[in-house]
Amino acid sequence: xxxxxxxxxxxxxxxxxxxxxxxxxxxxxxxxxxxxxxxxxxxxxxxxxxxxxxxxxxxxxxxxxxxxxxxxxxxxxxxxxxxxxxxxxxxxxxxxxxxxxxxxxxxxxxxxxxxxxxxxxxxxxxxxxxxxxxxxxxxxxxxxxxxxxxxxxxxxxxxxxxxxxxxxxxxxxxxxxxxxxxxxxxxxxxxxxxxxxxxxxxxxxxxxxxxxxxxxxxxxxxxxxxxxxxxxxxxxxxxxxxxxxxxxxxxxxxxxxxxxxxxxxxxxxxxxxxxxxxxxxxxxxxxxxxxxxxxxxxxxxxxxxxxxxxxxxxxxxxxxxxxxxxxxxxxxxxxxxxxxxxxxxxxxxxxxxxxxxxxxxxxxxxxxxxxxxxxxxxxxxxxxxxxxxxxxxxxxxxxxxxxxxxxxxxxxxxxxxxxxxxxxxxxxxxx
Amino acid sequence: xxxxxxxxxxxxxxxxxxxxxxxxxxxxxxxxxxxxxxxxxxxxxxxxxxxxxxxxxxxxxxxxxxxxxxxxxxxxxxxxxxxxxxxxxxxxxxxxxxxxxxxxxxxxxxxxxxxxxxxxxxxxxxxxxxxxxxxxxxxxxxxxxxxxxxxxxxxxxxxxxxxxxxxxxxxxxxxxxxxxxxxxxxxxxxxxxxxxxxxxxxxxxxxxxxxxxxxxxxxxxxxxxxxxxxxxxxxxxxxxxxxxxxxxxxxxxxxxxxxxxxxxxxxxxxxxxxxxxxxxxxxxxxxxxxxxxxxxxxxxxxxxxxxxxxxxxxxxxxxxxxxxxxxxxxxxxxxxxxxxxxxxxxxxxxxxxxxxxxxxxxxxxxxxxxxxxxxxxxxxxxx
Numbered sequence: 001x002x003x004x005x006x007x008x009x010x011x012x013x014x015x016x017x018x019x020x021x022x023x024x025x026x027x028x029x030x031x032x033x034x035x036x037x038x039x040x041x042x043x044x045x046x047x048x049x050x051x052x053x054x055x056x057x058x059x060x061x062x063x064x065x066x067x068x069x070x071x072x073x074x075x076x077x078x079x080x081x082x083x084x085x086x087x088x089x090x091x092x093x094x095x096x097x098x099x100x101x102x103x104x105x106x107x108x109x110x111x112x113x114x115x116x117x118x119x120x121x122x123x124x125x126x127x128x129x130x131x132x133x134x135x136x137x138x139x140x141x142x143x144x145x146x147x148x149x150x151x152x153x154x155x156x157x158x159x160x161x162x163x164x165x166x167x168x169x170x171x172x173x174x175x176x177x178x179x180x181x182x183x184x185x186x187x188x189x190x191x192x193x194x195x196x197x198x199x200x201x202x203x204x205x206x207x208x209x210x211x212x213x214x215x216x217x218x219x220x221x222x223x224x225x226x227x228x229x230x231x232x233x234x235x236x237x238x239x240x241x242x243x244x245x246x247x248x249x250x251x252x253x254x255x256x257x258x259x260x261x262x263x264x265x266x267x268x269x270x271x272x273x274x275x276x277x278x279x280x281x282x283x284x285x286x287x288x289x290x291x292x293x294x295x296x297x298x299x300x301x302x303x304x305x306x307x308x309x310x311x312x313x314x315x316x317x318x319x320x321x322x323x324x325x326x327x328x329x330x331x332x333x334x335x336x337x338x339x340x341x342x343x344x345x346x347x348x349x350x351x352x353x354x355x356x357x358x359x360x361x362x363x364x365x366x367x368x369x370x371x372x373x374x375x376x377x378x379x380x381x382x383x384x385x386x387x388x389x390x391x392x393x394x395x396x397x398x399x400x401x402x403x404x405x406x407x408x409x410x411x412x413x414x415x416x417x418x419x420x421x422x423x424x425x426x427x428x429x430x431x
Numbered sequence: 432x433x434x435x436x437x438x439x440x441x442x443x444x445x446x447x448x449x450x451x452x453x454x455x456x457x458x459x460x461x462x463x464x465x466x467x468x469x470x471x472x473x474x475x476x477x478x479x480x481x482x483x484x485x486x487x488x489x490x491x492x493x494x495x496x497x498x499x500x501x502x503x504x505x506x507x508x509x510x511x512x513x514x515x516x517x518x519x520x521x522x523x524x525x526x527x528x529x530x531x532x533x534x535x536x537x538x539x540x541x542x543x544x545x546x547x548x549x550x551x552x553x554x555x556x557x558x559x560x561x562x563x564x565x566x567x568x569x570x571x572x573x574x575x576x577x578x579x580x581x582x583x584x585x586x587x588x589x590x591x592x593x594x595x596x597x598x599x600x601x602x603x604x605x606x607x608x609x610x611x612x613x614x615x616x617x618x619x620x621x622x623x624x625x626x627x628x629x630x631x632x633x634x635x636x637x638x639x640x641x642x643x644x645x646x647x648x649x650x651x652x653x654x655x656x657x658x659x660x661x662x663x664x665x666x667x668x669x670x671x672x673x674x675x676x677x678x679x680x681x682x683x684x685x686x687x688x689x690x691x692x693x694x695x696x697x698x699x700x701x702x703x704x705x706x707x708x709x710x711x712x713x714x715x716x717x718x719x720x721x722x723x724x725x726x727x728x729x730x731x732x733x734x735x736x737x738x739x740x741x742x743x744x745x746x747x748x749x750x751x752x753x754x755x756x757x758x759x760x761x762x763x764x765x766x767x768x769x770x771x772x773x774x775x776x777x778x779x780x781x782x783x784x785x786x787x788x789x790x791x792x793x794x795x796x797x798x799x800x801x802x803x804x805x806x807x808x809x810x811x812x813x814x
Contacts, residue, residue, distance in 0.1 A: 296554040303559045310560040326674055327558060333675050354579075354680050356571035357624040358564055360549045365563035368548065373624075376562045378572060378673040378680070388673035390562040398624075403579040414560055424560040 004113045004199075006219030009274065011117040012393050013285045014364065014412040017042045017100035018050045019423065020119035022057045022411040025098050027266055030123050033058075035065040035092050037083055039075035039099040039226045043068060044413075044421055046149070053423060054098065056311045057411050059345065065092070073145070073195065075099065075226040076120075077135075077247025080255070083124040084132050094125040101225030106153045107288055114198065115154075116222025120230035129261040130237055134182050138173035139251040142166040145197065159198060167201040168208050170252035175244065178254055186210070191239075193232035194246025194254070198223070220271055229253075237263040273431035281395050284372060293367040297418040308343065310424050313409070315385040316341040324384030347382035350427070352405045354378050355391065357398055363390065364415040372396065379407055379427055390414075393428040400429045432696055433527040435660040436649035437811070439468025439642035440773035445760045446606040448636040453486050453541035454497040460638035460766075461498055461537060468642035469652055475642070476531040477504040479522040481514040481538040481765035484551060494537065511800025512714060513665075514538060515768020516807035519641065520663040526643050533648070536772075537640035538765030549622075550634060550764070556670070567623040567631050567715060569802045572673070574625050574717035576680040580732070585625050587735040588716035589616035592629045594738065595713060595752050598745050599759020601785045606635045606761040630716040635761025639769035641776070646814070655814060658776040661793070662810040664692025670804050683718075685806035686725035686799055693795065693808040694727070702795065703728050703749055706810070708778065708788045710771045712799040713756040722797060723751070726808070750788045753778065768798035768807060775811035 011020060017040040025036075036058075038051040051066035069075040069082070076099035083095040100119030105111035144166060145156045156162075171194050179185065191214050196202035199218040206213045215235060217224075224231055229247035236243050240262055245255045283289045308314045309327035316328045320337035324344060331338050355377035360368040368374070375391040375398055391401055392412055407427035414422045441463025443456050457480075465472050480494035487493045491505030510517040515538035522536035545551035549565050557563070564572075577583050593613055599605040611629055619628040649657040666688035672678040690702075699705045709726065713719040720734035728749060729737055737743050743751035754760070754774045757767060777783045778791040788794075793812030800806070 296552065298559045299555070306559070310558075323676055325676060333669060333671070334677060354572040354576040356564070356568045356575060357621075358568035358571070359620075359622055360565035360567065361563045367552070368565070373621075374562065374564075374568075376564050376568065376572075380676070384676070386674055386676045386678075388561055388564075388671070403575060422559065426562075 008113070008222040009116040009118055010277065010282055010285055011102045013287065014392055014414070014426070015102065015117070016044045016413055017102050017119065018044050018053060019412050020102065020117065021050070021054050021098040021100040021121070024100065024119035024121040025054065025058055025096055028121050028123055030094070033060055033064060033094050033096040033123070035083070035086060035095040036060065037067050037069060037079040037095060037097050039069045039079040039097065040101050041071060041073060041075060041226050042101050042103055043070050053311070056307060057423070059312045073226055073228070073249030074247045074251070074253055076230045077253035077255070080122070080124070080230070081135055081253060084135070087124050087126055094123055097122045097124055097230070099227040099230045101227045103225045104153050107283060107286070109153070111154050114223055116224050118221055118224035118227045118231055120227050120234055122230055122233065129263050130257055130259040133256040133258050134178055135253060135255040136174050136178040136181065137251065137253050138170045140166065140170055141250060144250065162197045163201045163204070167196055167248055168205045170248060171205055171246045171254060172208070174246070174252045174254040178256055182256055184256065188242060189244050189256070190241035191236060192244040192246070193236055194244070194252070195223070195228035195232060195248050197248065231267070233257070234265040234267050238265060269431070275393070277395070284395060290362070290372060291369055292362065292364065294415065294417040298422060300420055303422060313346050313425055314343045315346045317344045317384070326385045326387045346385045346387070349406065349408045350379040350381035352377045352401070352403055352407060353380050353386065354403055355401055357401070363392070366415065375401055377401070377407065377427065389425065389427040391428065392426040406430060432524070432662060434646055435523040435526050436644050436646045436657045437641050437660060437772065437776045438644055438649045438653045438657045439464040439466070439470070440776055441465070441467060441641070442604055442639045442770050442773050443637050444604050445635050445637035445763060445766070447543050448541070449543065451636070452544070453482070453539055456541065456636060456638035457494070457497045457537065457539040460539065460640040461535065464535065464640040464642050470533065470642065472498065472500065474533055475503070475535050476533055477525060478535045478537065479506050479508055479518040481508050481518040481769070483509055483511070483514050483540060483764040484542070484545070486541065493539070510805045512712070512762065512764050513768060513798040513800035513805045513807045514765040515639070516663070516771065516796065516798035516809060517665060517768065518765070519769060519772050519809065520665055520807060522643050523660050523663055526645055533642065533644045535640055535642055536769055537638065538767070538769040539638035540763035540765050541636050542634045542763055543636050565623060567626045570715040570717055571623040571626045573680045573721060577717065577721070578625065580681055581735070583720070583735045585617055586613060587720065587738060588625070588630050589613045590738045591713065591716035591719045592616045592758055594744055595756040595758035598753050598786060599755020602755045602759060605755045605759040606633060607759050626715055626717065632714045632757035633761035635763050637761070637763040637766040637770070639766045639773055641769060641772055656780065657814055658779045659812050659814055660772070660809060661812055662693040662696030663807060664689040664696060665807045666692065666805070668804050670801060672802050672804070681721070682725055682731060683721060683799060683803035683806065685803055686722060686797060686808070689806040689808040690726050690797070693810050697810040699810065702726065706793050706795055707791045708750040708753060708794040710752055710754060710756070710774055710794065710796040712797050713752055713758050714762060714799065718799065719751065719756070722799070726795065726797060745786065745788065753783065753786050753788050771796035771798060772809060772811060775809070779811060779813045
């Protein structure tokens, strides 16, 4: 397989589209949403809604409307249209659209070189700094890329078909009614970005439209599946102007968006802070190497019952001695006072009090393989509370993990055991 | 407490007993203890028998079915790695109370049958979302903080391994019977940073049993040939030190409290002056250094100085682990604490051939378990 060049983003072993979605949404720094729409072609569950878990991790109200949009690389633009309608209707004031993909690929295939892992979150509300002027859609049942319900990797018949008849045609077909509706002509558009099945098709589209190529992030991220259109949108929001945004998959959704004030994102920061890893670690992160022996069966009932401590991440502040501690329990760990506490949300950052790198355990509480040790730390959180965490985003390289080092919380897959995926919080060195 | 006499001790060879099962080891230790006490098994009125991992029932059946010792009171006490000495504590208090005249305290563990690296996994003891940590990992966290706080280093830890293996090399029942060098310790494979293989006690099989009675009865049976348990303190702290904001990881509060209790019970104010030696729970090298401090042999932060200066060597001012400790014996969990009392007994009776601490009249033993959450400290002296 010849190299397509560039770099690709790879999720850590304990990241999936759900956890990356939580991380992206936390980056918005917005605390209240009345709806969460999760868009992904790689949701970790086939039956079980991810958006509800995301809402819990974000500590949103129990009355938040949640939905998942899946199965198509157009999922995120589908979600954006839905969010736009929800806000326009006046029934929702702020909707979180979060798209994430970690497309399953096999080693030494073209797909491995094509796709990158990413998540992007966008807050949709009535009076944002950028306005969706309108949108329209073209639907085409092209062969494209697919996975059947039981498949464990993506497939295609002939990608050249999409390149020749799918992509540019779909975008153009969607753009025409949009221009008519909004009374716009190509000259009224400053920039165009649209997710594409491959980088070559993207260049082809821009040539056809006759505009300058905007950064597509193929050589730094890869194609991020359903997250890609929002990734491109985030990059464009950083400059004012009128743009066209396209989402491709079984046709295309196209938006005209007016950006009045630039909206900063952490895209550049994320790209800069990337950590380069070798192919062996890549294979571990993808689950192709490493024996994950998990003899025990954690109680899902306990996991459900302790949602407030485990997912929403609340601790307790003792009314008697003032100690903040974790997890919530009836008697204070410092003074023993019974049933005398208030629940408090614990801090995002903290310092390592002490730690170890444990070769008898593998990350994720699996039996140690002697090669991938489990790095764990006792962390004193800002605002009080001491919590024992797995230190993640380290695989065999523990530089910087030491007493008093600063760490930040990150939402991850804790482990997959007894046919269930358990999520929760870990810490990592700041990016 | 009322004084309790140790009139018989039985300890098996510790090590990898591939061809012996747990029952075999317990029979061996029990009959050795009974013979040493000059009694017969039928003279025993009650038994406390520890076994941390399930075997032959999670009950008194561990002893009854093994020895075919039926129809008498038998309790199985579990308290993590302090299981052994907690069985001794319960047995001793039962004798002291006058409820029974002659009892056995025993402990047995057959870890090698589990086929695991490190001690076998126990399910469901931690909260679902907590990261797993191995036993070495728990104590490694104490080491890393001590390094930060006091400037100790891996070489200080290595000196503990060197000392204990030097002693253990001369003990006929030890698992490991050869010395190690500082270089060997430092270059050994890592288990849980900063603890390498030689910083850890090994997974071993073994059993130990002792026969207890009151001194006046002891005199009738064995004459002057018995030792006295003067005190046993015990304390249980948190199972989650990593969630307790006040935990320092530089001291194990369970040990501190158990030691205070035992020393007070025995009327000891300055253990380093009033006692002659000690046997401490050296499950890991760092544990031994912190134990020095928690057992009042020195001030916080000075533990490493004691090992550097040779104070705790067998010919030092206050020998610690003259038997070779868990480092040399390995740590068949429930057996260790009982074996420690047997070692104290031998020392104060002047029977520790080749390993005798000169002038050993009284000493202490310390058994620590869990994430430093349970500890037992006993004081044993000459009659």
